Amino acid sequence: MARFKGIIEVDTKRCKGCNLCVVACPLKLIELSPLVNRNGYNYAVQTDPEKCNGCSSCGIMCPDGCITVYRTKE
Amino acid sequence: MDEKTIKSPQNIVYQKPRLMNDTPMHYCPGCGHSIVHKLVAEILDEMGIEEKTIGVCPVGCAVFAYRYLDIDWIEAAHGRAPACASALKRLWPEHLVFTYQGDGDLACIGTGETIQTLNRGENITVIFINNAIYGMTGGQMAPTTLMGMKTSTCPYGRQADLHGFPLKISDIAATLEGTCYVTRQAVNTVGNIARAKKAIRQAFENSLQGRGSSLVEIVSTCSAGWKMTPVQSNQWLTENMLPYYPLGDLKNIKD
Numbered sequence: 001m002a003r004f005k006g007i008i009e010v011d012t013k014r015c016k017g018c019n020l021c022v023v024a025c026p027l028k029l030i031e032l033s034p035l036v037n038r039n040g041y042n043y044a045v046q047t048d049p050e051k052c053n054g055c056s057s058c059g060i061m062c063p064d065g066c067i068t069v070y071r072t073k074e
Numbered sequence: 075m076d077e078k079t080i081k082s083p084q085n086i087v088y089q090k091p092r093l094m095n096d097t098p099m100h101y102c103p104g105c106g107h108s109i110v111h112k113l114v115a116e117i118l119d120e121m122g123i124e125e126k127t128i129g130v131c132p133v134g135c136a137v138f139a140y141r142y143l144d145i146d147w148i149e150a151a152h153g154r155a156p157a158c159a160s161a162l163k164r165l166w167p168e169h170l171v172f173t174y175q176g177d178g179d180l181a182c183i184g185t186g187e188t189i190q191t192l193n194r195g196e197n198i199t200v201i202f203i204n205n206a207i208y209g210m211t212g213g214q215m216a217p218t219t220l221m222g223m224k225t226s227t228c229p230y231g232r233q234a235d236l237h238g239f240p241l242k243i244s245d246i247a248a249t250l251e252g253t254c255y256v257t258r259q260a261v262n263t264v265g266n267i268a269r270a271k272k273a274i275r276q277a278f279e280n281s282l283q284g285r286g287s288s289l290v291e292i293v294s295t296c297s298a299g300w301k302m303t304p305v306q307s308n309q310w311l312t313e314n315m316l317p318y319y320p321l322g323d324l325k326n327i328k329d
Contacts, residue, residue, distance in 0.1 A: 009081065016104070018297075019303065019304055019305050020304055024263075033088055035233075041103065054087055056087055057264045060088065060268070063099075063106070063108030064092065065094055067088070068090070068209055069087050071080075071085055071087070072075070
């Protein structure tokens with residue numbers, strides 16, 4: 001069975017650190033960075049890109065459209 | 075497979091909608107308004123009708139909606155968005171005209187305009203964001219505030235003898251002859267966002283085909299007004315808002 005391989009790219013300047021993508025990720029692969037962006041928000045980062053299957057839940061949930069999801073077949 | 079190979083444009087499965095511009099949104103982190111803006115942008119892009127779409131902004135948190143979506147917008151006086159939209163739709167019958175309103179705008183100051191417009195069956199779509207509070211002005215009690223819910227103007231909780239009962243605008247709208255589609259959706263989970271998108275798309279199609287008024291109520295959060303984190307407010311919405319404002323179609327006439 002073909003396995004999907006995904007990765008996300010977060011627009012860290014636009015991210016407001018609302019934590020909704022962290023909760024929405026079914027595999028719990030996103031967390032908030034200890035670093036902050038220019039607005040003082042802890043932006044979201046992907047912790048383990050190897051496990052991501054590109055389901056787009058984080059992107060759909062992100063209120064500010066900061067997340068671009070890439071998906072391909074391995 | 076390395077990171078650079080995957081990050082190629084043909085592998086993109088989700089990104090910021092084309093019609094949403096790069097202006098940073100003024101909404102608080104985790105606000106439901108931003109999610110609905112994104113849905114509207116996606117739907118208009120999918121339908122390919124951005125050239126003949128006119129949105130009517132309310133007064134409230136969404137007052138700056140015209141800064142974020144690259145479509146034509148008009149700013150209406152407080153609560154008067156449906157009246158403004160009626161005029162626009164009559165002047166440009168082939169255009170898609172929708173209003174985007176919060177509960178303070180639609181359910182309180184503009185109740186008269188809303189009910190009369192929906193009753194006349196104007197071919198417009200009304201998107202109604204219900205977060206049970208006046209978000210922009212600092213969390214005062216709205217007509218949709220739940221019983222016992224604490225706000226800055228009812229610090230001991232909403233009481234029936236003092237403040238009356240929460241207003242269910244969608245249930246009223248469903249009884250009117252002019253409406254063809256009345257639905258209540260939420261944007262608290264990924265599944266609910268997908269259903270809300272489908273509902274808004276159907277409402278837009280109804281408006282274009284001249285079937286009558288459509289009202290899409292979206293139960294949303296106001297984390298700043300509710301004094302919670304975005305994640306807590308989504309849980310609070312599921313536990314408290316959804317039992318009083320159950321999701322689903324209240325009226326759907328397909329002919």
